[in-house]
Amino acid sequence: MDCKEFREILDLYVDEELSPEALTAAQIHLVECHACRRVKNTLLTLRSNLKVAVSQHQPPPDLVTSVWRITESRWRKYLGSLTRVTDDFTQTRSRFWSGGIRLPAPVFALLFMAMLTFGILFMAELFRPVKNVKNVTTPPQSERGRPSVEADDFSRFDHGGRASLYKVPR
Amino acid sequence: MSTPTRILFILLLSLVFLASSDRPSRAMNSPQSVNAKRIKFDLTTFEEREGRRDLISQTTVEGPEGTDFNIKLAGARFQMNARFLTDLVAPNTLKVRADLNTRRLYGQSERNLPLYEEDSQRQALQLGFDEKMVLLPFGRNDSSDQLKIEISPILSDQTAYLESGQRRPLEIKILKASPEGVISVEASKTPHRFVIEAALLEDGREVARETSDALLEEARELILRPNEQASRDVIKRPLAVTLTVNQYMRARPTDQVAIKFDADQLSEAAQRELPSFHGAGINEVGAYLNYDVTQYLKSSGGKYELRFKIKLAPGEDAN
Amino acid sequence: MRLSGRRRAKHFEDAAIPHLADVYRLARQISNQDHAPELVQETYLRAWKYFDSFARGTNCRSWLFKILHNVWRDVWHQQRLEIPLPEGDDTLIEPYYDWEDEFIKDELSDDLQNALAQVPSVYRWAILLADVEGLSYQEIARVMDCPVGTVMSRINRGRRTLARLLRSQSAGRTEQLGGTVIQTEKESANGL
Numbered sequence: 001m002d003c004k005e006f007r008e009i010l011d012l013y014v015d016e017e018l019s020p021e022a023l024t025a026a027q028i029h030l031v032e033c034h035a036c037r038r039v040k041n042t043l044l045t046l047r048s049n050l051k052v053a054v055s056q057h058q059p060p061p062d063l064v065t066s067v068w069r070i071t072e073s074r075w076r077k078y079l080g081s082l083t084r085v086t087d088d089f090t091q092t093r094s095r096f097w098s099g100g101i102r103l104p105a106p107v108f109a110l111l112f113m114a115m116l117t118f119g120i121l122f123m124a125e126l127f128r129p130v131k132n133v134k135n136v137t138t139p140p141q142s143e144r145g146r147p148s149v150e151a152d153d154f155s156r157f158d159h160g161g162r163a164s165l166y167k168v169p170r
Numbered sequence: 171m172s173t174p175t176r177i178l179f180i181l182l183l184s185l186v187f188l189a190s191s192d193r194p195s196r197a198m199n200s201p202q203s204v205n206a207k208r209i210k211f212d213l214t215t216f217e218e219r220e221g222r223r224d225l226i227s228q229t230t231v232e233g234p235e236g237t238d239f240n241i242k243l244a245g246a247r248f249q250m251n252a253r254f255l256t257d258l259v260a261p262n263t264l265k266v267r268a269d270l271n272t273r274r275l276y277g278q279s280e281r282n283l284p285l286y287e288e289d290s291q292r293q294a295l296q297l298g299f300d301e302k303m304v305l306l307p308f309g310r311n312d313s314s315d316q317l318k319i320e321i322s323p324i325l326s327d328q329t330a331y332l333e334s335g336q337r338r339p340l341e342i343k344i345l346k347a348s349p350e351g352v353i354s355v356e357a358s359k360t361p362h363r364f365v366i367e368a369a370l371l372e373d374g375r376e377v378a379r380e381t382s383d384a385l386l387e388e389a390r391e392l393i394l395r396p397n398e399q400a401s402r403d404v405i406k407r408p409l410a411v412t413l414t415v416n417q418y419m420r421a422r423p424t425d426q427v428a429i430k431f432d433a434d435q436l437s438e439a440a441q442r443e444l445p446s447f448h449g450a451g452i453n454e455v456g457a458y459l460n461y462d463v464t465q466y467l468k469s470s471g472g473k474y475e476l477r478f479k480i481k482l483a484p485g486e487d488a489n
Numbered sequence: 490m491r492l493s494g495r496r497r498a499k500h501f502e503d504a505a506i507p508h509l510a511d512v513y514r515l516a517r518q519i520s521n522q523d524h525a526p527e528l529v530q531e532t533y534l535r536a537w538k539y540f541d542s543f544a545r546g547t548n549c550r551s552w553l554f555k556i557l558h559n560v561w562r563d564v565w566h567q568q569r570l571e572i573p574l575p576e577g578d579d580t581l582i583e584p585y586y587d588w589e590d591e592f593i594k595d596e597l598s599d600d601l602q603n604a605l606a607q608v609p610s611v612y613r614w615a616i617l618l619a620d621v622e623g624l625s626y627q628e629i630a631r632v633m634d635c636p637v638g639t640v641m642s643r644i645n646r647g648r649r650t651l652a653r654l655l656r657s658q659s660a661g662r663t664e665q666l667g668g669t670v671i672q673t674e675k676e677s678a679n680g681l
Binding site: 011012015017043046047049050051052053054055056057058059060062063064066067068070071 | 498501502506509510513514517518522526529530533534537598599601602605616617619620621625626641644645648651652655
């Protein structure tokens, strides 16, 4: 393969679309030809820079949420005859609400209170602060303010050595 | 039951399900965890001078297994931060991984700016409860004056959990404070034990997988085993991944882990083939971390993706 | 009925939603920041609607790109005034005879994006699918609904057009720098 042929199939080479025979011929040519290697590297750099430039953008959070909601309509379908999902998934019509509820009042009140309680517990759990270090206790008042050695930073022990850690029996 | 009642019942059940929270549940489930012990570390600083030992400070740290602590020495010319990660690997054996970092004022530059000498060491020890660690912040020297910090582990009588099922909180007790607070101690408890799941996907299909347990900050090698859907390339050159869970970070709504990894393809003779590639990432515990590795794998085509999932090990508590 | 609906949703979430970032990235480059979410939303709505026609185990990402291409053609492209390119011989490749000087070096991402936005849309599709998304020529042909020869030609022309635009951007900056250097030398000569 000569330079002219290589430059004609360069796109196929970098996109790994060459046949095995052509690939071998191209690789042999590259070993011998500095100029074609430079052209190949230029194209690879262009591709790589393009990928980096384009990859920096992430989908906005509200788009992610709305895409996930596309499949939420399956829950509405489970309500069977009570809901109807139109082609526009943001609109729903519920016969449930228009039909009214027939429940004994004490039962309804009990169910409502239970739902409210669980809802509050769930929110409390969600916003519970994260615990970490706890319970620092300090020595009695009489012991404070009377150091047994002079209040220095122990630099008198520093002879330039490296910190050392080892174990010994007790 | 009428249909509206059925709906209310389903909604109620959903709330019950949601209220049980998606965080890892407190370890009240197994009798073993209820009776789990706490470990106390006694951190005592001595000055040894001419055969005499003078107590400078004493602090105890008490917490469940897996408690970590830092000892800091903050002087005007010398600072040390010694971090200890501890794990109970056997009934009477602790694995301690120490990270010692020191910084010493060395002098001044030509422009009168301070020059510092910094040192960093990592060390791992297996420690029984009949042993203790000795830390010499300034190293060994020939003179008779030494500053020593002794770290003694003790199996506490207290259980890790209160009767209510709540985890007993960490305790730091300063029995004797160092002068001017030059020596200070911090402690924390974060999960140390994880389960790593690694999978290789070819054009969206899982073709190789491996699972392993791992400790925080400890590298673990996984050789992904190809399955029946794997192509010949994947079978002939399986992927070996060395992964470390670097850090566990508290976050809401779910805690996060940071990982780093190196990966190589193994040749038929199980030799590692260059070039290897590496990566890093942060994501929620239990979530996937995906990496496009197509350009690194020798293959005849197809899009390859490496996927990791890091979960807490069974019995490990996030709280 | 209930089980199949849930399973379908689960399959969709496992197969299609992981590619959301890739679809958005592509949508943003072939339209703009303001319209990309609309294109992505419409793509996923159509994907959900026609998910039963997707063959499990095949490349879902390519399938989503194809839907995005159709949405773009139906919704975005028709609204924009773009003079159709006289493609002429669809399979004509322009060899890289003049690429030996290393003119691609440290372009800023903004420069690349500006240049990419000026590349004609059919070429832009081709180079994004090839160079960013890593699709094969066959896959690109299926996405863009054209022959493989046309794909090769569009990729070739797209890359060359992009490089020409980058070269001209870079040349414009070099002329300015050259002026400054000359001026400084003059000042030095005057002992300033």
